[in-house]
Amino acid sequence: KTIAVLPGDGIGKEVAGGAVSVLQAIGERFGHQFTFTYGSIGGGAIDALGTPLPEETIELCKKSDAVLLGAVGGPKWETLPGHLRPEKGLLRIRKELNLYANLRPVSYYAATAENSPLRPEVIEGADMLVVRELTGGLYFGKPSERTKTDGEDAVVDTLFYKKSEIERIIRLAFELAEQRSKKVTSVDKANVLESSRVWRETAEEVAKDFPEVKLEHMLVDNAAMQLIKNPKHFDVLVTENMFGDILSDEASVLTGSLGMLPSASISSDGAHLYEPIHGSAPDIEGKNIANPVAMILSAAMMLRTSFGLEEEATAVEKAVEQVLESGSKTADIAKKGQPTVGTAEMIEEIKATILDNQA
């Protein structure tokens, strides 16, 4: 299996290294050969090649079986013009690889529950999957420009979807729900937006093909409330790009384990991409304090989703849980006053646990 590794900026480099060494341990234990090829993206690519997403990187991703991405961005590049910002690299790679769906499982970890801003009884046992449309809507619609009306300055952005794009993501959400608790919450703003009315109708149509899955519709403002009031209500939540950007980030802080949440971006026709939810955290770069777990669990998602290696994926997840339960925690998830371990130690412990667990 060939894997493109794009470490990116800031702590992206540290955590990507962690995923690679954990995958090597998996290869060793289960007898697989993974080939890693590195590519540049984000600020580092801007510095070296003058673009946040070089053509070589796109080519590399297209010919790989899966892509692992660290994180991009940092203050150094924030003042550059728009097309030269690190996040443009992110948006472009989504389009180039047709990564139409972003999957973010958010689940409760007993080992980090104390870090949650929510009361334990509210969050305990929560387990949801946020499915966000990733290549349409306000992010890519045209026109997106400054204009004039009656001689006055004005500005316009466009929320555009083909019905087939809506159908594709909703169908994926139903397929994923079939493997989980069989409930889809489709989030829209159908009382205001025409695009949401099409979204809702399409959800009803797709639902007919999945008689075992329960479909409910929820308005986006209500969803923003229910995620906090009653996170256990949700199984699979599916929504369009901008709503998904907001709600998936909201969901990610509920369990107090932001540094532990992985994600997968699903391509319609090629390699899927796996990345942690957290950013490049330039303030802690190189300090050996970043939490590598989100990136390592993203690698586990890759094993399962891209390669069908269920046992191997579970081996990674189990090792992570064991290490956390043994009390080894990076600073972001440790209890106040408790000892912490560094990025490198955490990676080593997870690796060692994977190998130790070999029957």
Added chain:
Amino acid sequence: KTIAVLPGDGIGKEVAGGAVSVLQAIGERFGHQFTFTYGSIGGGAIDALGTPLPEETIELCKKSDAVLLGAVGGPKWETLPGHLRPEKGLLRIRKELNLYANLRPVSYYAATAENSPLRPEVIEGADMLVVRELTGGLYFGKPSERTKTDGEDAVVDTLFYKKSEIERIIRLAFELAEQRSKKVTSVDKANVLESSRVWRETAEEVAKDFPEVKLEHMLVDNAAMQLIKNPKHFDVLVTENMFGDILSDEASVLTGSLGMLPSASISSDGAHLYEPIHGSAPDIEGKNIANPVAMILSAAMMLRTSFGLEEEATAVEKAVEQVLESGSKTADIAKKGQPTVGTAEMIEEIKATILDNQA
């Protein structure tokens, strides 16, 4: 002072009555004469007159000094075609009265803190004001319609703002921040949307006129996280219509007092409108269990904002606090197993307390 009262549907009718009788107590205590004229809106108006916002109601509001609105909507009208839905009445009244800004103060109440899904130490002392743009953006932009691209079904909505609309709402936020803790958090998605880039530039320009107020920019996805992780961070949060719809609802559940949160919608050229944040809650209509506090505090906002009656507004707010602290609570905010009071009793107690507090 002439006040248009639009009770609307569901519990709207019960709570609007509460606001009126509390205002009568204020009139009695402070020697003011308030004239109340009733108008219809929402489902009731559809049933009686075939439209969710009759012309008479618009006329009534335009010639009044302020508008009190209960709540609109219910399952009975949910299957009607779009232009006949109760919420169309809401959207239209915003446009007709030029209600360009929705103000939602969210503050911590010790008396209801146990209802918050957040840990006490996270929410204790939080006190923010969400300022939402209310007559622009995706809600009203054209085109908003089904279309075709390359023979395929598609749909488009439009996020449109005049720069002057952006400037107006940001200026209001700064003015309000001057009277509070002098900090404005302007929320946008400037790394993706052109409208957000104009928003951000405009915020910078307006900030020059308010040297004492600190301006910070926050991306909407980050704001959705920070509201939960660190609600005390915020003083005045200002944002565009759709982001504001989502974030203000998110903010409203943080303190556990949804049934207690008022709002004011500010007109650029006429009567302002005051309404509770909660909906019409048809499931509890007529059961004498709705919490009238949000509506009563909306009336207090009216006294202060539309009539400049600061002392009178404070008298209402103080009475509400005293009643809550005395242990009288409606079911939504009572501790499990504790006795509750009904809507009518709650209103009576607040009224009586206002009169008792007379020196």
